[in-house]
Amino acid sequence: MSELLATQLAQSAAPAAAPAGARAGARLALGLRRTATALVGVAALLVVWELYRAFGPVQGVEVGGQRVLPRADPRSMPGVGEVLATLGEPEVAVPGARTVGVAVLDAAAGTLRMAAGGWLLGSAAGLLLAIAMQRSRLLERGLLPHVVLSQTVPVIAVAPLVAGWGGRLALTPTLAWQPWTSVVVISAFLASCPVALGALRGLQAPGGAEQELFASLAATRRQTLLRLRFPAAVPFLVPALRLAAAQAVVGSIVAEISTGTRGGIGRLVLEYAQQATSSPGRLYAAILGAALLGLLAAALVSLLDVLLLRGGRGPGGNP
Amino acid sequence: MSTPAVQVVGLDQRFTTASGEVHALSGVDLTVDAGAFVSLIGPSGCGKSTLLRCIGDLVTPSAGTVLVGGVSAHEARLAHHYGIAFQSAGLLEWRTVQRNVELPLELHGVGRRERAERARHLLDLVGLGDFAGARPGQLSGGMQQRVAIARALAEEPPLLLMDEPFGALDEMTRERMQAELLAIRERTGTTVVLVTHSIAEAVFCSTQVVVLSPRPGRVVRVVDVELPTRDEDAREHPAFFAAITAVREALRGRTPLAGALHGEDR
Numbered sequence: 130m131s132e133l134l135a136t137q138l139a140q141s142a143a144p145a146a147a148p149a150g151a152r153a154g155a156r157l158a159l160g161l162r163r164t165a166t167a168l169v170g171v172a173a174l175l176v177v178w179e180l181y182r183a184f185g186p187v188q189g190v191e192v193g194g195q196r197v198l199p200r201a202d203p204r205s206m207p208g209v210g211e212v213l214a215t216l217g218e219p220e221v222a223v224p225g226a227r228t229v230g231v232a233v234l235d236a237a238a239g240t241l242r243m244a245a246g247g248w249l250l251g252s253a254a255g256l257l258l259a260i261a262m263q264r265s266r267l268l269e270r271g272l273l274p275h276v277v278l279s280q281t282v283p284v285i286a287v288a289p290l291v292a293g294w295g296g297r298l299a300l301t302p303t304l305a306w307q308p309w310t311s312v313v314v315i316s317a318f319l320a321s322c323p324v325a326l327g328a329l330r331g332l333q334a335p336g337g338a339e340q341e342l343f344a345s346l347a348a349t350r351r352q353t354l355l356r357l358r359f360p361a362a363v364p365f366l367v368p369a370l371r372l373a374a375a376q377a378v379v380g381s382i383v384a385e386i387s388t389g390t391r392g393g394i395g396r397l398v399l400e401y402a403q404q405a406t407s408s409p410g411r412l413y414a415a416i417l418g419a420a421l422l423g424l425l426a427a428a429l430v431s432l433l434d435v436l437l438l439r440g441g442r443g444p445g446g447n448p
Numbered sequence: 449m450s451t452p453a454v455q456v457v458g459l460d461q462r463f464t465t466a467s468g469e470v471h472a473l474s475g476v477d478l479t480v481d482a483g484a485f486v487s488l489i490g491p492s493g494c495g496k497s498t499l500l501r502c503i504g505d506l507v508t509p510s511a512g513t514v515l516v517g518g519v520s521a522h523e524a525r526l527a528h529h530y531g532i533a534f535q536s537a538g539l540l541e542w543r544t545v546q547r548n549v550e551l552p553l554e555l556h557g558v559g560r561r562e563r564a565e566r567a568r569h570l571l572d573l574v575g576l577g578d579f580a581g582a583r584p585g586q587l588s589g590g591m592q593q594r595v596a597i598a599r600a601l602a603e604e605p606p607l608l609l610m611d612e613p614f615g616a617l618d619e620m621t622r623e624r625m626q627a628e629l630l631a632i633r634e635r636t637g638t639t640v641v642l643v644t645h646s647i648a649e650a651v652f653c654s655t656q657v658v659v660l661s662p663r664p665g666r667v668v669r670v671v672d673v674e675l676p677t678r679d680e681d682a683r684e685h686p687a688f689f690a691a692i693t694a695v696r697e698a699l700r701g702r703t704p705l706a707g708a709l710h711g712e713d714r
């Protein structure tokens with residue numbers, strides 16, 4: 130009997146348990162291949178850019194007064210080398226001024242801080258909303274459509290309003306509403322929606338048998354939440370948190386631009402766009418910073434995935 | 449005489465659904481003696497699962513009383529008086545087999561060391577001692593169901609409720625599991641109430657088979673089963689076939705053949 134079971138298990142577990150080393154190797158190879166593909170994609174884009182600059186019409190192409198192809202002059206399309214060179218230039222013509230590259234990195238770090246704050250706040254709010262909606266059908270019916278609809282609110286219009294309300298909030302002097310607080314709040318607003326929806330689906334995932342089991346064990350609501358609903362929600366939460374991170378970054382950048390908050394990449398994009406005629410490379414340097422910021426945010430959340438899925442559920446939890 | 453393990457009197461169950469009111473159970477009286485193995489059998493939709501859920505206080509009856517171990521079903525549930533196993537094993541996939549068995553103990557504040565010890569013992573009992581660290585997803589259906597039974601027995605409850613626990617298994621695994629269930633019961637002395645739609649399963653396992661009518665479910669007949677042994681040979685014994693005939697006749701709404709068995713008509 131137990132021999133039979135052992136064979137059964139060996140058969141079912143074999144592909145999963147087999148050579149762990151070989152699997153890790155295969156994963157690494159896959160990772161490298163994906164990175165290489167991504168780099169080739171970026172390189173191809175740069176080549177197309179440079180080719181158009183070299184051979185494209187300087188005045189662009191117009192059809193019936195509408196420009197359908199951009200101008201290929203250096204002001205409209207700075208070269209890749211030019212943009213990279215911009216990074217080393219001093220930002221202002223004053224001795225000891227920081228370089229554009231440092232300014233971009235500083236701004237990216239500033240936005241990352243605000244986006245991280247927004248992501249944390251928004252994720253917490255989304256999770257609480259999901260728990261509330263899971264507890265009460267009435268709340269679910271009342272709130273869920275608003276959560277979904279909230280994503281259609283144009284952030285660019287609401288951001289100045291939030292900044293306005295915040296300025297009028299009577300907080301203590303030490304807790305005064307800072308300009309960046311508005312950015313964090315707007316970023317949190319955008320981040321909360323995917324978390325609320327994902328968490329709600331996850332919390333509602335346990336089926337009838339599991340719920341009856343916990344009822345038969347006279348488990349409290351708290352125990353059911355912690356030991357059944359939360360663990361069941363993890364596979365739903367991970368993609369939701371990833372989406373929330375992207376939303377938080379976009380939300381921060383848009384909110385910075387729209388409220389004019391200093392210290393972030395959004396504001397820098399705005400400033401450098403105004404200098405586009407004198408130094409066209411700068412705008413692209415700032416956009417490069419924004420792209421790096423997005424990649425960094427995605428990488429940080431992936432790290433969290435590993436912790437939640439591997440650490441929280443143990444090896445082999447999600448074959 | 450000791451307190452019956454389960455005592456159901458005048459149980460009535462009505463549900464309101466979108467398509468109107470459903471009368472699931474009507475005037476059900478049932479007594480399960482301590483130490484008995486009672487099967488509930490009846491046509492699909494006769495309310496046998498509902499009856500089991502009323503005993504487990506997972507469903508509140510519309511009328512009538514349910515006593516479990518002499519107290520109300522509600523109190524019995526809060527006192528962890530019974531363990532339950534469903535047709536779907538309902539294991540938590542993020543926990544190891546052992547931690548699944550530990551769940552009831554964990555919820556009721558049993559210490560880590562004692563939990564692990566009890567879980568190991570129970571896994572040995574159901575023949576899965578070597579799989580404590582496996583994930584439910586790595587086990588076959590029969591093995592998962594065994595884990596669910598071990599979990600139901602974790603707190604050594606005086607009563608074990610089972611809702612078609614072997615319904616999703618193939619015939620051979622099913623018969624093996626029935627024999628194992630009887631062996632476990634032999635060792636633990638637990639009272640069992642089993643919902644099944646297999647006549648053979650009901651007869652092989654039970655000391656009493658309770659036959660329910662089509663909806664609204666009523667108790668049609670209680671067939672006492674006396675088999676000389678409860679091993680695989682019992683499936684070939686004339687008494688086994690006679691009991692099967694009696695249950696089948698009751699399900700078809702016929703009076704039993706003269707002198708067939710010790711059944712009593714209701």
